Amino acid sequence: MPRPEKLRSAGTDGLRDSVLGRDLSFLLVRANALTLAAANAALAEHGLKARSYSVLALAADDARPTQRELAEFLRLDPSQVVALIDDLEKRRLVERRIDPADRRANVLIATDEGRALFARAQDSARAVELGLLAAVTPEEHERLAHLLRLLAFPG
Template sequence: MPAERTRSTGRDRLRDSALAGDLSFLLARANALALAAANAALATHGLKARSYSVLALAADDVRPTQRELAEFLRLDPSQVVALVDGLEQRHLVERHADPADRRANVLVATDAGRALFARARDAVRAVGIDSLSVVPAQDRARLARLLRLLAFPD
């Protein structure tokens, strides 16, 4: 092992490892940091990133089905059921019969859900702005476009 690697602090040594140059690892680590910051900001609203995501989609008037939520959020359908149940118990969302398919339910935010979403969105945006401060302003839009390409390859 090179002498310079053994003299570095543990964090610096790991930061200089081969893994730290792996794009998949970097995306996973950035995601973990972003989720931790978002969950901390959302905690005061009684939400976590997953429940916030469900509430956001319900408040956006897109009327997603639970199956669509599971696919879009890349969650197991049983996880979506639990998230919707929790939001429904708090009177933040309601399940309505899907007019296009009476066997399915669509998710709709209540007035209380819309109000909570607006407050939570402000908290998440503030954390996002803070965590992205390390990225130069001119690169943020480009980063968003690149991540969108990765998240929605089709």
């Protein structure tokens, strides 16, 4: 027979204080899922999702990444990156160009149309981020970003 203290509503609010609700890995995964869903909803008006937005962002930032660099940086399978680039290229948002430093590789460049779309999409992405982080102070936001960079880019 269940203990009386375990009889509560079936909603997720009661689970916040569970052992899983205190697990850092779970909290990171849950925060990512919530953030990703909100970002994809906001980016949909621009015909983008978080992954295609990420590729476009790096191309528009003049980073001139190769497909291999994109795959490593975004932690995606290279075939996923190829599909993302193919879609952006069909939409004339990016171009593949031969890397002058290594003629065997292609670098990704945003077109003028791609840069314009990225600027609009970036406004939407920032609005989502600010909405999701409305409960934290600007100092906490900075600290969170710092801590996440330490986890994302160790060493």
